[in-house]
Amino acid sequence: MLKVIAEDFINPDHIGIVLPLYAELVEKTRLEPLCIAYDLFVDQRDAGHFVFIEQWPDHAALDAHCRAEHFTRLVPQINRHRRSEGTVILMDPFAA
């Protein structure tokens, strides 16, 4: 199981432009057969800070997501409105 946190930092003046792009990205990604969870959140202290919390069976499924038509079409459109580079963390479940 692969857990992912992907953070985007959007120009505050462009938030209204990216909202429908994010909505379509979430809707289409959840239809991917290998997607376990794909949830988007917004920082309560920064309306331009968007945080995806994702779950995939493995790296191959995440790679397939990044090659999907909706990803390769929508993500570059969203990225035009970034104020800084996004971040991605790939994680394993904790085991003591």
Next chain:
Amino acid sequence: MLKVIAEDFINPDHIGIVLPLYAELVEKTRLEPLCIAYDLFVDQRDAGHFVFIEQWPDHAALDAHCRAEHFTRLVPQINRHRRSEGTVILMDPFAA
């Protein structure tokens, strides 16, 4: 609904010390009556980077968690082994 990401950065030489502290913190927090989700993950690229993904009904429930006996006892013990300050993001679900 309140979603939380809390990140800890532990000295790599002290990871073995914090693992049982994290295990107890997760176990006891999940027993809190207001806890919806409290999952801990480890960065695949940094074994000292621990990431909590939490869900609470509201801020009051998170505040109660931070006052719980297990939190006030274990978190200062964990923090002794930090290599840098942790971060916390409080989030709302995305709504287009």
